[in-house]
Amino acid sequence: MSEEPETPATEMPEESAEDIGPIHPLQKLLDNPWLLLALGFVVPFLSYTVWGWVELLLTKKAELP
């Protein structure tokens, strides 16, 4: 990050948390690809897919009058 002091080459940001003070939770999220992957899947899956699917399941079959 441009605003933050760079960590030495040998250390990863998380491990050096104590050295440069507390890391903002948002920053932690941005630095964690696996958590991002999980959220990036679950959020739209619930909001779009599951909700939409449930609505389709609840739609009654159209009957001819």
Next chain:
Amino acid sequence: MGNMQKDKMRVCSTTGLPVCLNAELFIKLNAVFGVVALLVGSVAAILLALTRWETVALLNPLGYYQVITLHGLNMLIFWILFMEMAILYFCSTTLLNSRNFSNALSWGQFGLMAIGMVAVEYSVLAGRASVTMTSYVPLEAKQEFYLGLILFAVGALLGVVNFFGGLYIAKRDKTYKGAIPLVVFGALAAAIIAVFTIVHGALVLIPTWLWSIGVLENPPDAAWYRLIWWGLGHCSQQINVCAMVAVWYFLATLTTGAKPLNQTVCRFAFLMYILFINLASAHHLLVDPGVGSAWKMWNTSYALYLAVLASMIHGFTVPASVEAAQRKKGIGGLFGWLTKAPWKDPGFAAFFLSLIIFGFGGGITGVTLGTHQINIIAHNTLRIPGHFHVTVAGGTSLAFMGLAYYVVPLIFRKEYPLRPLARLQPYIFGFGIVLMAIGMTLAGSLGVPRRHPDIDFTGARIAVDMGEAAPFLAMLGIGGTIAALGALIFVVLTVWAVFLGKTNKGRAMTSWQTPEQDRVTKSLMSSGWNPNEKGLKPKGTVVLTFIFLASFAVYYFSNWKALVDVWPVK
């Protein structure tokens, strides 16, 4: 630093960046297949444009549906995804100073995607799958069509896994300092969205394929198919947006020495994409029965606007970073940074035109068309292709072309021939696409449908007059032909460069810029400057932003007016 073996890497003679030779091979293979798809798609594009221009009416209806299937798949799926694979290889190796994760995975990626593409091309060209790229059931294609798409998607998934593997080993081997670079973060966002996309592709295409080979008796439910298919169809566009924005940042740096003004804000914008942009798939179902209004509104308005906000952030920070870089070089005035920009560098021209066309054209029309109420007057009209050609063609494709003007000299180490023509190419393509999109949008506003070869129903008992739409369809035809020629020029120059071009091995690439521009940009890049210094305020970009917001307001509210005219509330 770095985990590349000495004999499996080289150092780029132009940028000094490390290049993993394995990754380089796959970048080349994927890029070549991408360009082949662009060639097929562009030839199809001319045929389509000359069919929709009803005065020419080139193809008969059957031919039209065959060619529109060919065009949609080659452009939107094959060209774009092969290029994106190349970008993933580049980002997870060179930009992280790391080696390719797994050659076996990479061969799987490329092999499956190539086989899938060949199967689909055969199916469509042989007339066995004229179902358009959406292949809505109960329309039925022959089995190799679905199977080809499934293989292609699995290949893409392997590419994404290889990318994540690359992130993992780079972190484990500590090949880079601090957080991953912004461009890689953009690629990460694209890769995450790709996982969601590909899962939906599998969910929808596997049962459809089983039906096509007779294992399942009935096709999937049509409404369900549309719901899941758009999880694939729409989200793949969001992969494009992320990849395109990453390419913007990359080309901005390469061509002007720009640095993002505030990395955290840019990353936050990508985070909004990751979380919310996929919901927008719902805009394709705005007139579908089955799914309710709450679902439609939530997914296309409330939550989606967070992703729109992200686009506006990128739309601001990218030009602002260019402006700051230009000001740092001592260029003054409100718009001096633009007038003195390297417009003759096709990398820069393609990037900046892409930004303008995507932002002004795609952004404004997209938010408007995605509004539940307004969609009702635009759904399935030519306004929709009018919108997405300024996003995927004028935006993403143009940005990828700009990228190629650097990838070919830096990765293939071949120089482009006919350089004056190459410099002109982004303008030809950009101009043609914009003209075509305006024609489509205006014709669509008059109610001309999309996916329709013959709106005046030639030879029908009751003649239908296309009335005032004729000049707009002519605009579509002429603009489309110019755009397709622009794309073909790109293909010819690129293939020429790759296979017959002069090599630049062992020296820097021939710069696209004037010696003076080149010198200033290079010295800026190596100077460790701070884009937030005093006196570099991006005033010009702020003015552009207000012009953008004003255009948006005018367009948006005139659409509400149009809606009121059709559907007065008394």
